[in-house]
Amino acid sequence: MTSSTEEQTPHAASLTRPPLRYKTRIAPTPSGFLHLGNVLSFALTALLAERYQATIVLRIDDMDQQRVRPEYVQDIFDTLNFLELPWHEGPRDAASFAGEYAQRHRMPLYRQALEQLKDRGKAFACNCSRKDILQLDISGRYTGACLDRNLDPGQPGLSWRLDTRKPEPLMMNTLQGAVAVALPEDQQYFVVRKKDGCPAYQLSSVVDDAHFGINFIVRGQDLYASTIAQLYLACVLGNDAFQRSLFYHHPLLILPDGSKLSKSAGATSVRYLRREGKTPSAVFTLIGNQLGIPGALKDWRGLSMLLPT
Secondary structure, three states: OOOOOOOOOOOOOOOOOOOOOOEEEEOOOOOOOOEHHHHHHHHHHHHHHHHOOOEEEEOOOOOOOOOOOHHHHHHHHHHHHHOOOOOOEOOOOHHHHHHHHOHHHHHHHHHHHHHHHHHOOOEEEEOOOHHHHHHHOOOOOOOOOOOOOOOOOOOOOOEEEEOOOOOOOEEEEEOOEEEEEOOOHHHOOOEEEOOOOOEOHHHHHHHHHHHHOOOEEEEEHHHHHHHHHHHHHHHHHOOHHHHOOEEEEEOOOEOOOOOEOOOOOHHHEHHHHHHOOOOHHHHHHHHHHHOOOOOOOOOHHHHHHHOOO
């Protein structure tokens, strides 16, 4: 993989090929009502899509069925429509999502990627519980306890982990150019298939981005390490398109106590603010003021000064 950013960033022009067409996505998880941090990420994605004439795909990550509820799925559409945040491809409502776009419709793609990892000897079965992992490492970091146990991957109730012992030369393409990155310690041997047999987030996200043709990914800074893990996985899978994607990791909204927003923080949910009578302008003004933008904002475009130049 070359470190050249000739076609990998919007700032560089190619003398021999047409400019790359970008496709980005917003990818909420329906495990709670959307909060202001989600809105910030969606707005910045929309702003960058406008800047680089990118298509926006709505991709709802509903693999964790134990946490998904119909009202959370509906809240995604209610929030996007209320705030007039745009998307060009993907479901337009909860019914079309369930009928065409839910992740269960792509299970054959996930299974194909998992079998590819297993057949290449890149995945290994693991029966460690969280308690087992903590006993082996007080930090909770998995250290590869099942690497050489040769557990049967077909046995039910086992997770599959990626064998990350081999260093891979990874480059992350950013708005400022390509940078070399290495898999962090806390991402070693990450799970690619959960104990229930479903694909883990890292694998389903990489497969979904390939399926939808995504090549411009906007995420919060808290997912930086996760991006590196996905670059590593894409390298192992031979997914060159994902490795060539452009990434932007934006700052987070922080609560007064210094913690990041979560879906359990009801007072920051858009649903709560709507019920309190807040307008879209008031929601974006609240976000902007928290991030140092003075005055009132008319809509999501008022957050444009947060973008890198």
